[in-house]
Amino acid sequence: MSDATAPDTLGAQLARFAVDAARDGVPDDVAASTRQRVLDVLGLCVASHRLETSAAIIDHVLDQGGHEQASIVGVPQRVTAAQAALANGVLAHSLDYDDTHLPSVLHPSASVVPAALAAAEHAGADGELTVRAVAVGLEVAVRLGMAGYDQELGNSVFFEHGQHATSITGAMGSAVAASILYGADENGILDALGLTASMASGIIEANRTGGTVKRLHCGLAAQAGVTAAQLVRRGFTGPPTVLEGRFGFFEAWLHGRFFPAAITEGLGKEWAVPGIFFKPYPANHFTHTSIDAGLALRARGLRAEDVASITIGAPTAVIRTIGAPLETKRAPQTGYQAQFSGPYAVVAGLLGGGGLGVGLDDFTDALAQEPRRRALMALVDVVPDERCDAIYPHQFPAVVTVTTTDGEVVVEEVLANRGGPERPLTDDELALKFRDNVAGRVSPDTAEDVRRDVLTLDASSDITSLMSRLTTFQATPVPAATTDKDLA
Missing domain, CATH: 1.10.4100.10 (2-methylcitrate dehydratase PrpD)
Structure with missing residues (x-):
């Protein structure tokens, strides 16, 4: 200077x-x-x-x-x-x-x-x-x-x-x-x-x-x-x-x-x-409470075939990302587009998946175009919700309302994001996320060595020894790749 x-x-x-x-x-x-x-x-x-x-x-x-x-x-x-x-x-x-x-x-x-x-x-x-x-x-x-x-x-x-x-x-x-x-x-x-x-x-x-x-x-x-x-x-x-x-x-x-x-x-x-919030799901953060709502509804016994309609109430500011244009968000062409879709998020949660509830393998091109998911996404609306507006952007809340085929109305409110201070991920959950991310490319033993090295990083004399564990991957097949195409 x-x-x-x-x-x-x-x-x-x-x-x-x-x-x-x-x-x-x-x-x-x-x-x-x-x-x-x-x-x-x-x-x-x-x-x-x-x-x-x-x-x-x-x-x-x-x-x-x-x-x-x-x-x-x-x-x-x-x-x-x-x-x-x-x-x-x-x-x-x-x-x-x-x-x-x-x-x-x-x-x-x-x-x-x-x-x-x-x-x-x-x-x-x-x-x-x-x-x-x-x-x-x-x-x-x-x-x-x-x-x-x-x-x-x-x-x-x-x-x-x-x-x-x-x-x-x-x-x-x-x-x-x-x-x-x-x-x-x-x-x-x-x-x-x-x-x-x-x-x-x-x-x-x-x-x-x-x-x-x-x-x-x-x-x-x-x-x-x-x-x-x-x-x-x-x-x-x-x-x-x-x-x-x-x-x-x-x-x-x-x-x-x-x-x-x-x-x-x-x-x-x-x-x-x-x-700072850790992400439990591999998708745009605005979609996470919709995923949580879907997972909760599934845990309550709601079946996909019982759904007549789903409405996601969300903060007004996030709808332009996860709910507009609605026709596009109801029909993502790729796994990448699905990461930014409110309809896909709630459906993925309702159907269940890997990782911490919905994982990397749940956002593929094939699943984005799967007829069963497309049919469910066609039943989803995304609308502004005043309660959610009052909370945003300190959280990305969602109020999900399902009307069943027999006329029952079921509501699931998720007002705080998983992974943040109000709903923190445990050490075991963070470890599971790490293992899920490296599965198929890094052996379980190497993954555990890396986790141990990072969690004791303060005692390490250098960084190169840690990084060297992750420079060569094993040849085990990994999940189908997500195709990179423009987000619509």
Whole structure:
């Protein structure tokens, strides 16, 4: 940074927080939650190898060449740290199975964890510092996301502008995490934020009209963070007022409408990390309570053949994602489209599936087009619900009403998401999710070794030994691939 650090800027406060936490450590519950998120991301990276876009990003990265600095999950050949962060970030986000912070509605781990793992391998950092760096990066990403959350509006200003907060603030969190692992001081971390702000990006039009570009977002964010941290080491500098400046981050993205208290209040004392929601199901998070409702109705004895109609009451804001246009959501063509369909979600829950109730194998092209499911989805409406509106976006609730063929009305309300603080996943459930994600590519013994290594990561002397366990897959057949086609 060319000028002396401005001590009162938002970026400087985040930089001081990062240095303090890297030196002094993070609370035990934060460290434990962080280790679970590393495990979750590694499992997702393995599972995502079933996708065509995963093969594409890996081919692209390997084609770039360069020094062998860090590992891509499922690839024996090491690549540069920035390219490893890119590939693993794409893998981590591609199945829509990565964690979510509410009410900012962003997915922090899919960029921060890949960036930190790549930088840690490259820098030779130990596990303890890696856990601290990931925790700080997640906290920075979430707080910047919350600075764009308008309580009066009840939504993220980023999303109102068509911007993907996940990749925008995820890049900034990735930069802080990578900077810690490269040994940066406060000025260096502030400079990395200053550089990354010029690389952070992401728009969400693909959620509405199609395309697989969203899968790139966390990879590009992770790559930007690692690259910025490396460039600062070589002398590049950024503006100390990068966040709140007249031409800074919040002016550029949010037209100056932001809430700085979300960044500074309780910084270093109150952590958001343990409250980030794990995803129990591999689908858009808005659909999860509909899945839960379907599972609950099935447990109550409701049979598919007894259904005359189903109405999903949902927050108005989510209907454009999971319920509109309704004709399309009732008839997804691919497993990928089914991940964003409210009708498919409630039907999948009602019919039951794998994993934690509905798993990866329940979102295939064949199942999306299965006549029995299509017939049930044709009976589903998605409508606004006032109670759900009052709760959103702190939860993504659903009130599902079923009318049976004999005229009985059955209601199932799911007002809090599974995987969040009100309904947390147990350690056993998170372990089951990990095993389900790596099944068929990683042996049960290796999966257990990885889980043990991650959950004791603080005691590890390096990251390479962990990553090396996941660079070569076994030849056991895996479930049918999900075809990558545009989301309609």
